[in-house]
Amino acid sequence: MRTRFAPSPTGPLHLGHAYAAILAHDMAHASGGQFLLRIEDIDQSRARPAWETQIYDDLTWLGLTWPTPVLRQSDRLPLYRAALKHLWARGLLYPCTCNRRDIAAAATAPQEGTPLHGPDGIVYPGTCRHIPGTTQPLPDTALRLNAARALNVLRHRPLAKPLWFTETGSTAPQTHTIAPAAFLDTVGDIVLARRDMGTSYHLSVTLDDAAQHITHVTRGTDLFQATQIHVLLQHLLHLPTPTYHHHNLIRDNHGKRLAKRDDARAIATYRAAGDTPHDIRRRVGLA
């Protein structure tokens, strides 16, 4: 078993991160496997070296170990670009110039009914999908996956089977099948390369889990709906599908999930107040 913890260095790690990291670490070690760390720093406008240093420091203090060198997404931009090129050459991407406001306006037009929300917000209404004449990605545009085409390509492969993944986060392992019609309605044409980044969370995480040979992806239930995107990308890019284990989120006293800016629950705050690593384990229910 190979698991991973994949934080973004955009703020202090809090109790929710401690839970995710310790869970991934303990699951791997309980089966004689390996725990890996990955720094998800594609959002260079928010990532800071100081937060990355603090991640290493907090996790080491918690007693976790991982092989080095650590994979950092900012070192892998050429690989993300190569995957985009491959999808582009197969006619599965199109450039999109819409901003959030354009999307909200198009999706709430009277003839559209109530806009549906998917893993990335409002399901894209398709405004830029059929703009003809683009033979190569333009600079300064986002690239979206043409989901209908992608699903169609997969449906017409020899021996095509439904897309599915195994989820072990609930009590008994479950198989989740991805229905193409539901995918189009509730996920749609997601952005695979953001204008400002040249990649996206979905593309990078899919490529990196495969590159790190992750067998069990452990992460919060907030990312459950995104998993169908990752499984679709795995099939398009000929990558294996790991097992997924979506765990509950640690919440504050008011039932709200913890945020990066919630310094009161930062691991460093508990540390400074005299907590031991065991106290942190106890706080998140993994002692």
Ligand code: GLU
């Ligand atoms: N980088 C993501 C986060 O900090 C985690 C993504 C994942 O585990 O797939 O929320």
